[in-house]
Amino acid sequence: MSITKKVLALGAVGLMAAGLAACSSDAEGATEGGDVECNVGISMPTRSLERWINDGEQLEALLKDEGCTVDLQYADNKTSEQISQIQNQIAGGAKILVVAPIDGEVLSPVLSEAKKTQDAVVISYDRLINGTEDIDYYATFDNAKVGKMQGEFIVDQLGLDDGEGPFNLEPFAGSPDDNNAKFFFSGAWDVLLPYVENGQLVVPSGKSPKSNDEWASIGIQGWASDKAQAEMDNRLTSFYSGDEKVDVVLSPNDSLAIGIEASLKSAGYAPGEDYPLITGQDADKANVKAILDGEQAMTVLKDTRKLGEAVFEMIKQIVAGDEVETNVTYDNTKFDVPTAQLDPVVVTKDNVQEEIIDSGFIDASELGL
Ligand code: BGC
Numbered sequence: 001m002s003i004t005k006k007v008l009a010l011g012a013v014g015l016m017a018a019g020l021a022a023c024s025s026d027a028e029g030a031t032e033g034g035d036v037e038c039n040v041g042i043s044m045p046t047r048s049l050e051r052w053i054n055d056g057e058q059l060e061a062l063l064k065d066e067g068c069t070v071d072l073q074y075a076d077n078k079t080s081e082q083i084s085q086i087q088n089q090i091a092g093g094a095k096i097l098v099v100a101p102i103d104g105e106v107l108s109p110v111l112s113e114a115k116k117t118q119d120a121v122v123i124s125y126d127r128l129i130n131g132t133e134d135i136d137y138y139a140t141f142d143n144a145k146v147g148k149m150q151g152e153f154i155v156d157q158l159g160l161d162d163g164e165g166p167f168n169l170e171p172f173a174g175s176p177d178d179n180n181a182k183f184f185f186s187g188a189w190d191v192l193l194p195y196v197e198n199g200q201l202v203v204p205s206g207k208s209p210k211s212n213d214e215w216a217s218i219g220i221q222g223w224a225s226d227k228a229q230a231e232m233d234n235r236l237t238s239f240y241s242g243d244e245k246v247d248v249v250l251s252p253n254d255s256l257a258i259g260i261e262a263s264l265k266s267a268g269y270a271p272g273e274d275y276p277l278i279t280g281q282d283a284d285k286a287n288v289k290a291i292l293d294g295e296q297a298m299t300v301l302k303d304t305r306k307l308g309e310a311v312f313e314m315i316k317q318i319v320a321g322d323e324v325e326t327n328v329t330y331d332n333t334k335f336d337v338p339t340a341q342l343d344p345v346v347v348t349k350d351n352v353q354e355e356i357i358d359s360g361f362i363d364a365s366e367l368g369l
Helices: 050-065 079-091 108-118 143-158 179-197 212-218 225-239 254-266 285-292 304-320 349-358
Strands: 039-044 069-074 096-099 121-125 137-141 167-171 248-250 299-301 328-331 336-342 345-347
Touching: 039 050, 039 079, 050 069, 050 304, 069 079, 079 096, 079 108, 096 108, 096 304, 108 121, 121 304, 137 143, 137 304, 143 179, 143 248, 143 299, 167 179, 179 212, 225 254, 248 254, 254 285, 285 299, 285 349, 304 336, 345 349
Parallel strands: 039 069, 039 096, 096 121, 121 137, 137 336, 167 248
Antiparallel strands: 299 345, 328 336
């Protein structure tokens, strides 16, 4: 990643600019002269996770308010379904595609079709689409920082820098087909591996990658809660006996954390002194509740409203023919993709009120408060 000249003023994402659907501009810019019709296809991976529902519906609402034509589709975590939905959007006249890929490696042919037939502008959403020149922009949170925050949280809470330990750690990683998963894992593992190597962290299951490159060996396909639960069940029955307890679980996100927590609870772990420290990401309702109930120590909030606003801002610039403002680049193996990158925030019991409730991310009543 490298910093580009332009800095996206995220605090100042303007929502009020009028006339998106008017679509006429002769300004110069990345989309070569503007004149892009605001006809947008949004392709999200699944409805099974709260965050993608929020992501999709919010961006759809912002765009519709501006008079754009919008087609929002969810692909049930099936790559073939996502490809055919994008094909339909192209056939339906989409000039701008916003795609959160299920598999970051397989969309080249359909995006090449989008370029050839519609000259569509393609924005990779949250997850990077690799191996193609047929994308234009990327919008995401700093994914390596998400993992780093999880790793640093573990180090701080366990007092590893004060020499505390040894502690039993069980690390998990995200879906092997999701480009983000490797960033989450390596961000965390860069922080934690030295403590594994010096013995302050011990991994009884042996599922401890020797380097970041081996992360997929502990990846949970499709980010599925039930698969994470089964994996944790297996580790508990196969590698823990007698008084041996899990002290800490590196969970890259909230859907995995839910499965891991269910497994621990059914094995008899109860919130309190011996309950392991568990990380997460997304600030899903169930997990924020788990934080309040002492069943999860932290989550990383990636405010989907801000990501949606950043993409909305990009689309306005594209439609107007203005230069699209980005602040970093990500290498997708074909080129350095201009990217709007946002900062994540750690959420614990101590700042749920401020970051989640006062910010309006989740209503207090939905958390039973
Ligand atoms: C997203 C996470 C999400 C995960 C599972 C990742 O690509 O960045 O926010 O938890 O996918 O859907």
